Amino acid sequence: MQTKICLISGARSDWPLIEPLLDAARRQAVDAHLIVTGTHLSRRHGHTLDVILAAGWQPARRLEILEIDDSPLAAARSTGRAVSLAADALQELAPHWVVVAGDRYESFAAAVAATMLGQPLAHVGGGETDVATNQDGSLRNAITKLAHLHFVANTAAAQRIRALGEETWRIHAVGLPSLDALKTRRRPRTQLAPIGLPASGDFLLASFLPVTLRPDESFKHLDLMLDALDHIAQHKLCLLSNADAHADEHDARIRRWADGRRDATVVHSLPPELYATALAECCCYVGNSSSGVIESPVFGTPAVIVGLRQQGRLVAANTLALEQPTAAALLQAIRRQIAHGRFDVESPYGDGTAAARVLETLCRLRSRPDLLTKRLSCEADAPDSRPTDATSAPCRLSEPAAPSGGVTSTRHPRRLPAEAPP
Structure with a gap:
């Protein structure tokens, strides 16, 4: 049957x-x-x-x-x-x-x-x-x-x-x-033009999802991210939230920040093909979505994870995580990742x-x-x-072993640190 x-x-x-x-x-x-x-x-x-x-x-x-x-x-x-x-x-x-x-x-x-x-x-x-x-x-x-x-x-x-x-x-x-x-979903960058993305030039991909158990901290980190993006010259492609608690206020803050700007495009979501294209073509991902951890290594895209939402997950060396960011540290991390360019990494996923x-x-x-x-x-x-x-017998998937002397290779995963107990 x-x-x-x-x-x-x-x-x-x-x-x-x-x-x-x-x-x-x-x-x-x-x-x-x-x-x-x-x-x-x-x-x-x-x-x-x-x-x-x-x-x-x-x-x-x-x-x-x-x-x-x-x-x-x-x-x-x-x-x-x-x-x-x-x-x-x-x-x-x-x-x-x-x-x-x-x-x-x-x-x-x-x-x-x-x-x-x-x-x-x-x-x-x-x-x-x-x-x-x-x-x-x-x-x-x-x-x-x-x-x-x-x-x-x-x-x-x-x-x-x-x-x-x-x-x-x-x-x-x-x-x-x-x-x-x-990788097969990736399309030519020109297919991003209908959403308002410029046809040429570097751009960042940004998204920030609510941290539902810590709403005050979530809003603080979102504001820090938007402030940092103010100082980045590249165009910003920003995605809005899912249906999570406090999502409406998160989205409202992003829309207010982007209102009247010529260097920002805001969309609610992208089809899988266009999201894969944006993640592959952008010069850096900034935000707290799991795609900055799971999917970004496939394209070697530099990523900056803001806040605690992805805490504890395995990350490849293309990802920098700032769990308690300051404005200066976040801006420095974004600039560092953009300057580095593509990474040669293996996905732990x-x-x-x-x-x-x-x-x-x-x-x-x-x-x-x-x-x-x-x-x-x-x-x-x-x-x-x-x-x-x-x-x-269950299927097995071997993870790459970390190199001796700690994770220094750009091809091996490491874990985002767990939060220290109070």
Whole structure:
């Protein structure tokens, strides 16, 4: 019987993880159904459903969940609505697998619905460590404990999920699907002209997402970033936020800063092809999006991470992180990265083959008799948690070893430091 999967996407941030899985499903004759929700259906957040439709994907279900404001209460209510609507959709579609990605509340809601329906759940992108400043980290770990299979970026993420008590055979370090087609998505720079970007000359790519558990610090760091950009001569291409708490005020500050400027272009979002083009063509990325950590190494793009949102993640040597920046230090870091130019680096987040490996594993393990029977697997239980046959062994993805004497090579990853305890 053909394997049937349902993939859920709720925002522009998880779509680059989901679309390669749809592509792989089509190549591997897997019956894939897409459920879209969240900001994909929101006009004030760019209505990125248009991007999905333009790429030729037809959603099986569209779930309207958003409230009219961006308060924490609105996010909580949207999550509850998403659980209810996702449950209805998944009950009707009855897949062999429900697939969610990342750490947003839309993915969490679908994971809860699948769990209550007794449907096998696969999670892409667990085991990351950016947990200090947003609900995202808590939601990611909650999805991990609900999921029956885990597809993670690297062996470090796999080890964290193992430490959470997940059985070894459930954990597969395959890399992130978002890297699979990143280079092939790149288009000529001329395709950025319709959004208002000059046809020639260097430009920066900037974005700043709310740090939801520390809103005051988030606004402070955003203002520091905008002040630093005032002193950078290059054109600035600025992206606005997702549907996070306090996003409206973040976006308003960016719009006020850019109003009347001839050296700044503000857009709500970009299609994946144009975002890949912007990331590849820009002279530097500045902000706090995970793309400055995960995708920028693919193109060797210099990146400056502002604040704590990506704290704890592995970074390649193209990335400078300022967790508590001053205006002077931030401006110096941006100028240093621009002056350096492209880096020769390896990504710690995959080798471009993740999606095919995810689909192969879903098909292979869908009938495993103990799939839905999760157990807490501790160190003392390690012999029992090892795979009992070759067909259940997890995929492995070797991380580059750090050179002796510390991370000095531009090709090897290092970790953003965790925040010191008070």
